[in-house]
Amino acid sequence: QVQLVESGGGVVQPGRSLRLSCAASGFTFSRYGMHWVRQAPGKGLEWVADIWYDGSNKYYAESVKGRFTISRDNSKNTVYLQMNSLRAEDMAIYYCARDLGPGNVFYFDYWGQGTLVTVSS
């Protein structure tokens, strides 16, 4: 069955960097777009970034544009989120989610359990 397992979360100081990973299994990873979605404490869901099935297109929420970078390695069935210049408002549970299609459908049909990023000095 489809599984998405995030890792890499933790406590980081403001201004520092962190890289999240999401290992996928149970489906042909290279055929699907992948997203990162986050949920700040006590808040709702917020879409963060998207990468197409082949990595050819990447899109970001305005709140993270220029600071976060999404990438993927189809040989390792893994999607990454490089987060630089972290701010207090980036503190959240970060979920990776599969696109219902190649990356441009923006429906998230499978999600991981999430990894917590805490930004604190």
Next chain:
Amino acid sequence: QSALTQPASVSGSPGQSITISCTGTSSDVGGYDYVSWYQHHPGKAPKLMIYDVSKRPSGVSNRFSGSKSGNTASLTISGLQAEDEGAYYCCSYAGISSLVTFGGGTKLTVL
């Protein structure tokens, strides 16, 4: 503040029906038939319940239905069951500049 407006909470008794609204603008909900709904139980992965306004993914109960009128989308759950309790989020495509926007979420309590 979320771009899409949902009620903070709704409640209903087992067997009843409830409807959760999701109000946006002509730039998102009203402009595209690309609305989806997600169920989220605390500590678990969110689950896609509805996409393309009213389509159900395989495995989702037909007690869940979606609709849209103008700038407002709705999720209706009929025959409420205890397991339906949790948070529900609407989501809409919002054009090439914003791409995707979520609602603030609605907590459903089954009395």
